[in-house]
Amino acid sequence: MSKIVLESDTGAKFGINPESGLSADKEIIPAGIDYVNNKPSGFKNYIINGGFDVWQRGTSFVLAGSSTSYTADRMLTQNATDGQFTVSKSSFLNKNSIKFNVDTAPSDLTSTKYLHGLVYRFEGQHLYDLAINHKNITLSFWFNSNVIGEYPICMRNMTNGSNVQSYVTTFNYETVNTPQKIEVTIPLNASWYALSNDNNAGFGLIIGFLNQGNYVTSTTDTWINGYYLTTPSAVNWGANQNNFFEIAELQLEEGDVATKFEYVPYDVQLIRCMRYRQIVTKAIGSSVSTTYCRVYSSIYPMRAAPTVSFVSGCYLERYGLSVIDTTGAVISSNYSTPTSMDIGISINNAAMPGSSETILFSKAWVDSEF
Numbered sequence: 001m002s003k004i005v006l007e008s009d010t011g012a013k014f015g016i017n018p019e020s021g022l023s024a025d026k027e028i029i030p031a032g033i034d035y036v037n038n039k040p041s042g043f044k045n046y047i048i049n050g051g052f053d054v055w056q057r058g059t060s061f062v063l064a065g066s067s068t069s070y071t072a073d074r075m076l077t078q079n080a081t082d083g084q085f086t087v088s089k090s091s092f093l094n095k096n097s098i099k100f101n102v103d104t105a106p107s108d109l110t111s112t113k114y115l116h117g118l119v120y121r122f123e124g125q126h127l128y129d130l131a132i133n134h135k136n137i138t139l140s141f142w143f144n145s146n147v148i149g150e151y152p153i154c155m156r157n158m159t160n161g162s163n164v165q166s167y168v169t170t171f172n173y174e175t176v177n178t179p180q181k182i183e184v185t186i187p188l189n190a191s192w193y194a195l196s197n198d199n200n201a202g203f204g205l206i207i208g209f210l211n212q213g214n215y216v217t218s219t220t221d222t223w224i225n226g227y228y229l230t231t232p233s234a235v236n237w238g239a240n241q242n243n244f245f246e247i248a249e250l251q252l253e254e255g256d257v258a259t260k261f262e263y264v265p266y267d268v269q270l271i272r273c274m275r276y277r278q279i280v281t282k283a284i285g286s287s288v289s290t291t292y293c294r295v296y297s298s299i300y301p302m303r304a305a306p307t308v309s310f311v312s313g314c315y316l317e318r319y320g321l322s323v324i325d326t327t328g329a330v331i332s333s334n335y336s337t338p339t340s341m342d343i344g345i346s347i348n349n350a351a352m353p354g355s356s357e358t359i360l361f362s363k364a365w366v367d368s369e370f
Helices: 124-132 266-273
Strands: 004-007 013-017 060-070 075-092 095-104 118-123 136-145 149-157 165-173 180-187 201-207 223-225 244-254 277-280 283-289 292-298 307-318 330-334 340-346 358-367
Touching (some): 095 136, 307 340
Antiparallel strands (some): 004 013, 060 075, 075 095, 095 244, 136 244, 149 165, 165 223, 283 292, 307 358, 330 340
């Protein structure tokens, strides 16, 4: 049942729950704070796939040595240590989660050696209005681990190249293997170098960063100039094999209040993720020569012109005739736009026809992540 929100002539807001009535100690919302339980659009959570429902790339990823990978859709991690980590789909509290597990503990976290943990990158236009108007945002999620201690959270303005601005804060995880709700309010009140109001990378969110060198700062809970992501007192959760942490119901919303996690139907969430990655199952085109063809397909509108890569099991087919073995085929040219996949394929196969014969193609990934 809906809550009724009243506002006094002093600007204070308080809620009335039809089932429990007015509760002064729990329901009051201080004057000047926006109560954003439901945005008019229905999308109060600025994080796409915060419920970790969509995993188009697979559900388990091993990061050894120097490696970078998107895992769950929109979620990135990077390993720049000599250790090895597995990022996988998991669950706790009957909620989908993303889990970071230590396979081999890194021997060195000094200097520029690090593990990113969870990374989410926002398009500049997604948080621009909040940042330019110096609004507050509240991050909330469920957290579980077998390592207690202080964990870092960082928001950073990525707009102006090397002139990065960082906001580092922490939370204290208190009891081993016990899910804990984390809520952190972050003011977007810096004197910004620059702000992106387009489809380029604007802000980045990082949780659980591991480093004991160049990216450490003792200045927390305020915006600072520079690329900082953790603190001297942050726990080294990667110190031992099989240490882990996992996150569920990741939400970032406007205001000072962490509200109930917003569930979005899977089909809607998948479409939102397709702005950044999708699969093309069929494309059509024509042969140009016995070693080259060009194929085309419309795609769901993407953030930017995508890169294209073959999917295992992809094939070319002479229309109505025979399948062409694509072993050794490469994408040698990419003319794709945000609304179309348009690629040239080089192939050395005797079954490839001469010019101007219809060619069918399947399958390819198109990707426009940052």
